[in-house]
């Protein structure tokens with residue numbers, strides 16, 4: 696699968712469903728096209744720089760994006776959204792600035808941890824950091840206190856343009872409701888079919904995750920709105936093979 700090349704077109708960013716694909720590959724691409732037809736290009740992740748995206752990925756843990764936006768706005772207004780400023784800000788002040796994002800003391804610590812790592816390992820340069828091979832960098836990010844798989848992968852994909860698939864609570868809920876995998880399976884178990892069966896393509900991974908999040912927010916809520924959901928009728932592929 697990884698050997699195949701996929702042409703991104705201006706209109707639909709179309710990834711063909713090929714006859715040579717196995718069932719899992721076909722189903723994942725069909726879901727993608729179904730959602731893409733409904734939402735179009737979602738242009739994720741909102742953020743003007745890799746640093747802003749990385750900070751957003753850390754702040755968005757357990758809170759709505761609107762709250763993160765307020766926190767990022769405060770950081771920008773106070774000229775605090777730079778590696779240097781974040782490293783010099785006293786913890787208390789940083790916590791106050793990001794208060795709207797919730798768990799602000801914990802998140803201030805996490806931001807500080809990330810910035811210390813970035814400075815200690817890469818001299819404060821995100822550009823240098825993203826030159827590191829994806830697997831190695833992922834391991835490094837996961838070693839930073841407060842950065843879990845979803846945050847690490849969001850930073851890698853959306854800030855670093857690395858081809859890694861992001862799983863979140865919405866993707867888990869959608870896939871488990873369609874019988875693809877039990878909700879209690881691990882992050883990596885949910886991630887594996889996407890990495891295994893989709894082409895390693897940054898745009899596809901970016902868009903696919905964004906589409907699943909939108910379905911989760913708009914339709915696949917705790918009380919699902921299946922009747923009007925674009926995924927209504929998708930029979931899933933139990934199980935999506937990983938080997």
Ligand code: SF4
Pocket residue numbers: 869872873910914915916919920921922924925926927928
């Ligand atoms: S709302 Fe229903 S149809 Fe839509 S993704 Fe959730 S379970 Fe599937």
